[in-house]
Amino acid sequence: MRELSLHILDIVQNSITAGAKLVIINIVEDINLDELVIEIIDNGKGMDDETIKRVMDPFYTTRTTRKVGLGIPLFKNAALTTGGKFYITSRQGSGTIETAVFKHSSIDRQPIGDMSQTMLTLMTGNENIDFLYYHRYVSGEQNDQFIFDTRQIKQALGGADVNVPEIYMWIKEYIQEGISNLYGGVQ
Amino acid sequence: MKSLAELEALRKSTLEKINLRKEDGDGARVVVGMATCGIAAGARPVLNAFMEEIAKRNLDNVTVTQTGCIGLCQYEPIVEIYTPGLEKVTYAKVKPEMVAQIVTEHIVNGKPCSQYTIGNVQK
Ligand SMILES: Nc1ncnc2c1ncn2[C@@H]1O[C@H](COP(=O)(O)OP(=O)(O)O)[C@@H](O)[C@H]1O
Ligand SMILES: [Mg+2]
Numbered sequence: 001m002r003e004l005s006l007h008i009l010d011i012v013q014n015s016i017t018a019g020a021k022l023v024i025i026n027i028v029e030d031i032n033l034d035e036l037v038i039e040i041i042d043n044g045k046g047m048d049d050e051t052i053k054r055v056m057d058p059f060y061t062t063r064t065t066r067k068v069g070l071g072i073p074l075f076k077n078a079a080l081t082t083g084g085k086f087y088i089t090s091r092q093g094s095g096t097i098e099t100a101v102f103k104h105s106s107i108d109r110q111p112i113g114d115m116s117q118t119m120l121t122l123m124t125g126n127e128n129i130d131f132l133y134y135h136r137y138v139s140g141e142q143n144d145q146f147i148f149d150t151r152q153i154k155q156a157l158g159g160a161d162v163n164v165p166e167i168y169m170w171i172k173e174y175i176q177e178g179i180s181n182l183y184g185g186v187q
Numbered sequence: 188m189k190s191l192a193e194l195e196a197l198r199k200s201t202l203e204k205i206n207l208r209k210e211d212g213d214g215a216r217v218v219v220g221m222a223t224c225g226i227a228a229g230a231r232p233v234l235n236a237f238m239e240e241i242a243k244r245n246l247d248n249v250t251v252t253q254t255g256c257i258g259l260c261q262y263e264p265i266v267e268i269y270t271p272g273l274e275k276v277t278y279a280k281v282k283p284e285m286v287a288q289i290v291t292e293h294i295v296n297g298k299p300c301s302q303y304t305i306g307n308v309q310k
Contacts (some may be wrong), residue, residue, distance in 0.1 A: 001227050010226050057291040071223045117235045124238070125221065125253040163250065165242025166201050167194070174189045181188075 003113025004038060007075040009121055011040050011098060014071060016126055018044030018096065023122075024132045028114070029104060031139035036102040036109065046092040060158065075100060082106035091116075116175035122160050123150055123171075130154075133175075135180040146178035206250060214248025215270040215294045217241075222256035229265035229282070236286035237266075249294060262305055279305040292309055 001007050008025060015023045020042035028037045047055070055072040076086040079100040090096040102109050115133065122131050135150040153162075153171065162168060196262035219225070221233040234251065241249050259265060268289070269275050276299045278289065285303055293299045301307060 006226055006231060009221075009231060010223050013221070013226075015221075069223070074227075075222075117231050118188070120238070121221065121234055121253070122232055124251070141204055152191055155192070156191045157198050158195075160198045160201075163238070164201055165238075165245065165247075166197060169242055170194060171196055172190070177189055 004110050005118040007078060009118045010071045010172035011075055012122055015042035015044050020044035022130045027135045029137045034104045036104045038100045040098045043095040046094055046096055047090040047091055052088050078110055082109045105166045116172045119175055120172060144182050146182055148175055207235055217251045218254050220265040221253040224256055224260035225263045230264040232283045233264045236283040240286050240290045246285040277305045278303045279308040291293050
């Protein structure tokens, strides 16, 4: 995968499979610390220690021969190749937190990519799940945030379908505008 | 700067369309595979291209949905299209550039683009 927003889409699909009702996507870009942190928090069924070991190291073998997934190892690797870190904290029955730390200026760091497409893909595919996307940008004195909360969107829509073309396009532009304002807006 | 109040106003102005969609359940259905294999192969921009093409052409009764891995990972991105009166058609290795043509020829005119179907695409 060539964009972090694609990894995010894939990692959030795990949360959905795990029965999450709310998924929080936290992106913090801190230029002063030369750091990009992506955190995915869900309230799904969680993982036991054995599963965490297995996903953190795909070559780790357990007695049971279950199919080894690729999503988490790919995301972890994207962080580690920049000299970053990757953690999973999880509790069965409560939820999971995945944290990927990237060196922001690393030439190996993938671009964040199109978060509007990722959020729309998640939103249109999962009407009964709420998503909270939080993006902060810190550079010098600047410290701004953009928040996209599907619960607020649903409220504004009053039950109307996100798939209605005009509404879909509006949401796409809303997210793009919000993110581009973080980077200083339209020049 | 866009605000959520604007979205609410937009919802009201498209209300008629929304109701129309709900009643008209006999349109085409586009299903895009969105598991790790699909995402890695480029399924997200394909899904987005379908949404935008359908929006552009005002095809109100076409729905786009997502599915998991169907076990043909080497053919991803895979798109299945169900249209009333036609057999299900499975497209393989779909690219966003093909989407306008598939929408026009298959969904609007009822003639599937056989050159892109799974049987005619190389592994
Ligand atoms: N958010 C999550 N909550 C609970 N279990 C998870 C979560 N993410 C991953 N898992 C577990 O880890 C496994 C590996 O995930 P992944 O690497 O994405 O591969 P895959 O999704 O193809 O199985 C999943 O099958 C699931 O059992
Ligand atoms: Mg996965």
